[in-house]
């Protein structure tokens with residue numbers, strides 16, 4: 125009988141250079157760009173923690189020090205806030221470093237998502253683990269990684285979050301082929317990385333949430349460079365599903381894609397409109413701009 129492991133660890137690949145946001149990201153990691161009052165990366169970590177993870181592993185690179193600093197304590201700042209009597213804010217800052225245990229490994233060359241995951245291998249022993257691509261911030265009642273963990277608890281295997289995209293968008297994602305086997309759940313039979321619409325086996329795209337079997341590392345070590353000359357996680361998953369079940373779940377939630385300037389801007393406005401303190405101000409600005417046109 126298969127031994128089921130509770131989800132305890134989550135990997136975040138954060139070594140990318142963020143060239144789409146230059147010059148803003150010349151010295152600041154794109155993961156540290158703010159969404160309202162916290163950096164983008166904070167939202168992903170919060171999702172992992174509220175899905176049950178207590179160990180967060182960042183696969184990081186040069187010029188990403190500020191991510192480490194953000195998830196560490198800042199005793200000077202806490203002392204200053206205490207002296208000023210801003211105890212609520214002091215406690216809020218202190219809680220960031222207490223959310224989980226944080227570890228960092230380096231990806232010294234940009235060889236692709238599959239390579240980034242492989243760099244994290246020393247931090248994972250033989251257990252299933254979460255993988256979050258932090259560009260996607262997802263608003264949902266139940267954290268998406270937790271939704272994947274529920275499927276894993278009932279069916280076992282690896283589980284990927286899926287979203288139905290338009291045919292024009294298939295070339296931006298890993299696309300699956302599979303058979304329905306429950307509400308919103310598919311048993312995946314094939315995956316293709318960034319197919320053109322004519323080649324795509326379906327419109328079900330993999331989005332940035334995965335619950336992965338530790339057997340993925342063996343496959344990552346043996347796959348060759350694929351689409352874009354990079355070591356693709358999708359190719360290793362295709363090899364994995366010949367040996368172990370891989371499921372897909374149409375997750376419940378709203379995705380805010382912060383990987384582009386336009387997406388980040390939309391995410392900022394969406395979050396502001398969800399915030400009772402900011403909503404009216406944003407609507408006022410838009411109304412005034414409309415009158416000026």
Ligand code: G1P
Pocket residue numbers: 237257296297298299317318329330331332356357358
């Ligand atoms: C990666 C994966 C792709 C997936 C996408 C989700 O692509 O390779 O399969 O659909 O993330 O965001 P990237 O966006 O890194 O090019």
